[in-house]
Amino acid sequence: MITHPAFAVEPWCVPETHLDLEVLAQTESVFALSNGHIGLRANLDEGEPFGIPGTYLNSFYELRPLPYAEAGYGYPESGQTVLNVTNGKIIRLLVDDEPFDVRYGRLLAHERVLDLRDGVLRRRVEWESPAGTTVRVNSTRIVSFVHRSAAAILYEVEPIDSPLRVAIQSELIANEPAPPTSNDPRTAAVLESPLQSEDFSEREARIVLVHSTKRSKLLMAAAMDHVIDGPAGTFVDAECATDVGRVTVAADLGAGERLTIVKFLSYGWSSQRSLPAIRDQVIAAVAKAKHSGWKSLLEGQRAYLDDFWACADVELEGDTELQQAVRFALFHTLQAGARAEQRAIPAKGLTGPGYDGHTFWDTERFVLPVLTYTAPSAAADALRWRHSTLELARERARQLGQNGAAFPWRTIRGHECSGYWPAGTAAFHVSADIADAVVRYQAAVEDDVFELEAGLELLVETARLWRSLGHHDAEGRFRIDGVTGPDEYSAVADNNVFTNLLAQRNLLAAADGVVHHPKAAAELGADLEEAATWRDAANAMVVPWDEALGVHCQAEGFTEHQVWDFANTRPDQYPLLLHFPYFDLYRKQVVKQADLVLALHWRGDAFTAEEKAANFAYYEPLTVRDSSLSASTQAVVAAEVGHLELAYDYFGEAALMDLHDLEHNTRDGVHIASLAGAWLAAVAGFGGLRDHDGFLSFAPRLPTRLERLAFGLRFRDRLLKVEATKTEATYTLEDGEPLELSHHGKRVTVSTERSVTRRIPPAKPGRPAPSPPPGREPMFRGRERAEGS
Numbered sequence: 001m002i003t004h005p006a007f008a009v010e011p012w013c014v015p016e017t018h019l020d021l022e023v024l025a026q027t028e029s030v031f032a033l034s035n036g037h038i039g040l041r042a043n044l045d046e047g048e049p050f051g052i053p054g055t056y057l058n059s060f061y062e063l064r065p066l067p068y069a070e071a072g073y074g075y076p077e078s079g080q081t082v083l084n085v086t087n088g089k090i091i092r093l094l095v096d097d098e099p100f101d102v103r104y105g106r107l108l109a110h111e112r113v114l115d116l117r118d119g120v121l122r123r124r125v126e127w128e129s130p131a132g133t134t135v136r137v138n139s140t141r142i143v144s145f146v147h148r149s150a151a152a153i154l155y156e157v158e159p160i161d162s163p164l165r166v167a168i169q170s171e172l173i174a175n176e177p178a179p180p181t182s183n184d185p186r187t188a189a190v191l192e193s194p195l196q197s198e199d200f201s202e203r204e205a206r207i208v209l210v211h212s213t214k215r216s217k218l219l220m221a222a223a224m225d226h227v228i229d230g231p232a233g234t235f236v237d238a239e240c241a242t243d244v245g246r247v248t249v250a251a252d253l254g255a256g257e258r259l260t261i262v263k264f265l266s267y268g269w270s271s272q273r274s275l276p277a278i279r280d281q282v283i284a285a286v287a288k289a290k291h292s293g294w295k296s297l298l299e300g301q302r303a304y305l306d307d308f309w310a311c312a313d314v315e316l317e318g319d320t321e322l323q324q325a326v327r328f329a330l331f332h333t334l335q336a337g338a339r340a341e342q343r344a345i346p347a348k349g350l351t352g353p354g355y356d357g358h359t360f361w362d363t364e365r366f367v368l369p370v371l372t373y374t375a376p377s378a379a380a381d382a383l384r385w386r387h388s389t390l391e392l393a394r395e396r397a398r399q400l401g402q403n404g405a406a407f408p409w410r411t412i413r414g415h416e417c418s419g420y421w422p423a424g425t426a427a428f429h430v431s432a433d434i435a436d437a438v439v440r441y442q443a444a445v446e447d448d449v450f451e452l453e454a455g456l457e458l459l460v461e462t463a464r465l466w467r468s469l470g471h472h473d474a475e476g477r478f479r480i481d482g483v484t485g486p487d488e489y490s491a492v493a494d495n496n497v498f499t500n501l502l503a504q505r506n507l508l509a510a511a512d513g514v515v516h517h518p519k520a521a522a523e524l525g526a527d528l529e530e531a532a533t534w535r536d537a538a539n540a541m542v543v544p545w546d547e548a549l550g551v552h553c554q555a556e557g558f559t560e561h562q563v564w565d566f567a568n569t570r571p572d573q574y575p576l577l578l579h580f581p582y583f584d585l586y587r588k589q590v591v592k593q594a595d596l597v598l599a600l601h602w603r604g605d606a607f608t609a610e611e612k613a614a615n616f617a618y619y620e621p622l623t624v625r626d627s628s629l630s631a632s633t634q635a636v637v638a639a640e641v642g643h644l645e646l647a648y649d650y651f652g653e654a655a656l657m658d659l660h661d662l663e664h665n666t667r668d669g670v671h672i673a674s675l676a677g678a679w680l681a682a683v684a685g686f687g688g689l690r691d692h693d694g695f696l697s698f699a700p701r702l703p704t705r706l707e708r709l710a711f712g713l714r715f716r717d718r719l720l721k722v723e724a725t726k727t728e729a730t731y732t733l734e735d736g737e738p739l740e741l742s743h744h745g746k747r748v749t750v751s752t753e754r755s756v757t758r759r760i761p762p763a764k765p766g767r768p769a770p771s772p773p774p775g776r777e778p779m780f781r782g783r784e785r786a787e788g789s
């Protein structure tokens with residue numbers, strides 16, 4: 001684990017007080033800025049040194065071969081890989097005769113601050129060149145939430161001791177050299193210099209570069225323009241070629257003088273529009289940003305974030321580090337989805353090349369529940385994106401011999417890109433996760449337009465998938481055999497409880513949709529008769545139970561498998577998938593990430609309290625958390641079954657995943673699902689939020705370390721605030737019609753006139769907290785270990 005000592009703890013920002021090149025790539029991800037449309041890794045302004053250079057446009061990808069040692073029917077033939085596109089972040093500085101480079105001369109000061117309220121990355125540097133000249137550089141970077149295709153950088157240079165001659169080169173660079181993102185030489189070859197020049201032009205301090213991709217046939221344009229303010233005699237020149245655009249500014253700076261450049265950037269891309277259309281779009285967008293001006297970009301960003309935080313902020317009293325981490329987590333969750341606008345939300349957002357830039361079930365299972373309650377239009381957009389890929393999902397289902405729609409396990413544009421079918425194709429639960437996100441969104445927002453335009457069809461087509469994938473056995477029970485659940489250390493198992501219970505909800509919601517919207521359903525070819533078959537399947541769904549152990553089986557037969565030999569597994573043998581063959585993982589009781597426990601959270605309505613406690617106790621010692629998606633769910637369920645201190649440790653792990661680089665791969669991008677999971681751990685864990693059947697219930701209970709927890713939710717045109725201390729909880733409605741909710745099982749009605757305060761009932765004595773596998777305990781965060789909870 002790398003704990004970066006340079007991240008100071010502040011409630012509303014993430015400051016780095018000195019530059020440590022050892023963790024440069026991690027900080028590039030942590031400080032990345034994005035609005036879901038454009039993503040800029042926090043590469044240093046001067047471009048070098050870098051860990052991984054990165055500028056990403058949502059859904060701008062190249063196709064690459066997916067080579068198989070042994071081919072098989074239905075294997076995807078090519079994959080999609082996010083591209084590092086034209087870099088507009090570069091601003092090089094020449095101080096007298098020396099290029100500014102942090103590796104040379106002396107760095108007198110170097111601070112970076114990610115400001116979570118202003119939504120900018122600030123950098124302050126004082127540098128002494130090898131020749132002894134000192135200079136101060138301040139830069140501020142923004143990727144606008146308001147102007148979707150715009151970013152900007154304010155760059156200021158001033159002398160510290162003696163006058164300076166400086167030159168600044170503000171650049172656009174395509175096909176910049178970068179470390180290969182694939183070990184496979186065939187893939188690496190395709191991804192080397194992936195952009196072909198189509199057009200370039202310059203006019204005064206504005207430059208436009210247009211490029212295309214060879215295989216995916218996408219077109220993109222990048223534009224930059226500048227506002228330059230320097231002393232009399234400041235010189236400006238612009239030039240461009242196929243892969244580089246450069247605006248050079250030279251000035252002599254006397255004491256007290258400063259050279260200030262505002263660099264405006266815009267990006268546009270398309271699979272359909274023409275070169276002139278894309279080029280003109282970026283020229284217009286950069287003009288719009290320039291016309292708004294730097295100040296107004298900043299004000300717009302602040303206003304956007306004020307609005308977000310007014311609802312989304314989670315306040316924690318008693319743990320400042322976690323307070324910072326939760327806000328950081330929410331900021332990245334927003335950045336990933338805010339303006340994705342009918343494009344995917346990738347597992348790493350737009351912060352790095354990890355997982356090839358793919359979107360997984362992470363989005364619907366972990367990210368959308370958060371956005372549904374904090375930025376609902378972003379949740380709707382993400383689901384509309386899924387809807388826009390329905391035809392591909394239908395094709396995939398047909399190819400697999402199924403009806404309805406089978407959504408891809410991993411993708412950028414909607415095509416299946418997983419080459420390992422047992423953990424990819426067979427993980428059909430992704431379709432149920434999408435349906436579940438639709439159900440929750442509709443319940444929370446009551447968005448009729450969405451329901452008719454996208455929601456109903458998503459439910460109907462996924463219900464058809466389950467109906468064809470499963471079958472009624474001789475006793476009439478509905479079985480879904482041969483699927484992979486969330487635990488990827490089991491594969492192709494029968495009747496995975498999580499999958500079956502989510503499919504059950506999917507089938508029932510689709511049937512209800514047909515009843516409520518018979519006309520719209522008829523257009524989809526669905527009628528009451530078909531809906532009745534869905535209800536039959538749902539009502540007869542198999543949910544395996546082990547009578548002898550008194551617990552649910554993650555999938556049939558699971559509890560009969562041999563338990564993994566945890567005692568003889570060394571700490572350096574995790575993650576297990578890198579040290580043991582899959583066949584052995586598959587046939588033993590060892591859980592990569594919450595699976596049955598995930599069902600306890602999202603289908604909590606299908607279990608009794610005693611079953612939840614017994615199941616959690618059984619699965620906890622088997623769960624190794626080899627995926628960052630696990631800790632938040634374990635936090636939520638541990639809190640529900642009364643292990644508050646263990647829950648708190650898991651909460652810390654989910655929230656600090658990237659600030660502490662817990663999986664050692666933050667360099668490739670931040671873990672959006674884990675970060676979104678930090679909200680889930682706080683709100684669903686210690687706040688006890690559940691939203692089964694569209695009814696909000698809460699059961700707040702705080703761990704030792706927290707004195708107070710407060711959070712907000714948007715729900716059906718209302719803004720609800722919840723505040724809990726150790727002894728009582730207060731529900732306040734900031735706007736909207738009165739709302740009935742439940743507090744620890746008792747119904748209360750809250751209105752804008754009247755907040756409601758209720759005592760938190762004392763916890764019932766329960767079982768002692770179970771232990772995770774030896775050596776896999778979460779990081780300790782104040783748990784009284786002796787207390788056994």
Ligand code: BGC
Binds near residue numbers: 360592593629
């Ligand atoms: C997890 C998957 C997840 C993927 C992307 C894997 O390690 O096991 O469930 O979708 O990472 O985050």
